[in-house]
Amino acid sequence: MGNQGSVFFLYKITLVAAVGGLLFGYDTAVIAGAIGFLQVKFDLSPSMVGWVASCALIGCVFGALFAGTFSDWLGRKKILILSAILFGISSLGIAVPSDLNWFVFFRIIGGLGIGIASMLAPMYITEIAPAEKRGRLVSINQLGIVTGILLIYFVNAEIAGMYDQSWNVETGWRWMFGSGIFPSVIFLVLLFFVPESPRWLAKQGRNEEALFILTKINGPEKAGLELVEINQNLNTESVSFSEIFKPGIRKALVIGIILAMFSQITGINAIMYYAPEIFKSTGDGSDSALLQTILVGVVNFLFTIVAIKYVDKVGRKGLLLAGSAGMTICLALIGGAFYLDLAKGYLVLISILAYIAFFALSLGPLTFVVIAEIFPNRTRGQAMSICVFALWIFVFIVSQCFPILLQSIGNAYTFWIFMLMSLGAFLFVWKFIPETKEKTLEEMEKLWL
Numbered sequence: 001m002g003n004q005g006s007v008f009f010l011y012k013i014t015l016v017a018a019v020g021g022l023l024f025g026y027d028t029a030v031i032a033g034a035i036g037f038l039q040v041k042f043d044l045s046p047s048m049v050g051w052v053a054s055c056a057l058i059g060c061v062f063g064a065l066f067a068g069t070f071s072d073w074l075g076r077k078k079i080l081i082l083s084a085i086l087f088g089i090s091s092l093g094i095a096v097p098s099d100l101n102w103f104v105f106f107r108i109i110g111g112l113g114i115g116i117a118s119m120l121a122p123m124y125i126t127e128i129a130p131a132e133k134r135g136r137l138v139s140i141n142q143l144g145i146v147t148g149i150l151l152i153y154f155v156n157a158e159i160a161g162m163y164d165q166s167w168n169v170e171t172g173w174r175w176m177f178g179s180g181i182f183p184s185v186i187f188l189v190l191l192f193f194v195p196e197s198p199r200w201l202a203k204q205g206r207n208e209e210a211l212f213i214l215t216k217i218n219g220p221e222k223a224g225l226e227l228v229e230i231n232q233n234l235n236t237e238s239v240s241f242s243e244i245f246k247p248g249i250r251k252a253l254v255i256g257i258i259l260a261m262f263s264q265i266t267g268i269n270a271i272m273y274y275a276p277e278i279f280k281s282t283g284d285g286s287d288s289a290l291l292q293t294i295l296v297g298v299v300n301f302l303f304t305i306v307a308i309k310y311v312d313k314v315g316r317k318g319l320l321l322a323g324s325a326g327m328t329i330c331l332a333l334i335g336g337a338f339y340l341d342l343a344k345g346y347l348v349l350i351s352i353l354a355y356i357a358f359f360a361l362s363l364g365p366l367t368f369v370v371i372a373e374i375f376p377n378r379t380r381g382q383a384m385s386i387c388v389f390a391l392w393i394f395v396f397i398v399s400q401c402f403p404i405l406l407q408s409i410g411n412a413y414t415f416w417i418f419m420l421m422s423l424g425a426f427l428f429v430w431k432f433i434p435e436t437k438e439k440t441l442e443e444m445e446k447l448w449l
Helices: 007-041 046-054 056-074 076-095 100-128 131-160 165-178 181-191 198-203 207-218 220-233 241-245 249-265 268-281 286-314 316-339 347-361 363-373 377-432 441-448
Strands: none
Touching (some): 007 046, 007 076, 007 100, 007 165, 007 181, 046 377, 056 198, 100 131, 100 198, 131 363, 198 220, 220 441, 241 377, 249 363, 268 286, 286 316, 347 363, 363 377
């Protein structure tokens, strides 16, 4: 190994953590294929459809909120293990015969797992990755998320096609949710083969263990220097919650929360959750709409790979600006197509796919990259928890409001609202987001102070 760290070891750790992202994507998107059958099975009113589709988000909010505090106390790895267990319990609980109340209960349990993984997987990768590779490695977590979404689209389509409608209403949807047990068990087993975060170990005063892991990642020479830098920046006394509201860190926190907000209010989850309904409203049949939804998943996957390739070359800010500008133009075109009654052609499909591509290049992966790297080591857990908590609150708001907006003001004006939000995201990134490419996490702290 000499003075070089093991690239294989680094990518192995990253890929295991990214399986947490895969579970996150799998579990949030499974509802898209099942909601129609649940509506028939339980005779759901429109407001109950909204609740059943989004009840998991309640768990997500609380999982994200408390993951930071618990991971500061027990370690990143143990709380990731807890998220895998929660996913598994949720999958099994929904698969066995139950009434609607039990369904909601187990969806909220799964939501806790999603909330934990959505915050801890990128944080864990951030704390392990060398500065020059960090953007790429944290973006692999987003690749895990979009892979999970794409995978469950195929699994749902396969299960729904096995038998007739009545079988799907009674049993098919249970299989869709129950299939989540397989990635849950894989994630749980793999987590036993990765180390604890070296920055968390240093924070606990376990410097020998931290040095051992840093040496495997960076080689002995660089590892020693990095450990010294980590310890210089560590205030080993316990951090009070109020510290994240002090000048400097407070600015980083506000930027993190607003970026998390823009990643949602620009409309991505409205399009991902309701893609089949959007395509049906353009005049396509149900089968065609499902096929186009899979196309959305494929584009999301491919352009996330492009983001991973360029995030450490172009930088965070450049990609965020390009992506939010492209999203603004695409949303203007989608709104225009509905307004001028041109929605039945290919314009809406092409514009939605282009919008997904721009999102996957920018706000999709880079929101997590930026909020995972802008906070000092000692406050990262709590500060990231607040940012991801805010993100899930806005996911909930958008998924609740989107159907209401469509009904009250129509497709065109709804997409134009998202267009204005994307323009706001562009201006916010341009004015307030610093370039963090190739800066160590310790250098980043000096950026704010």
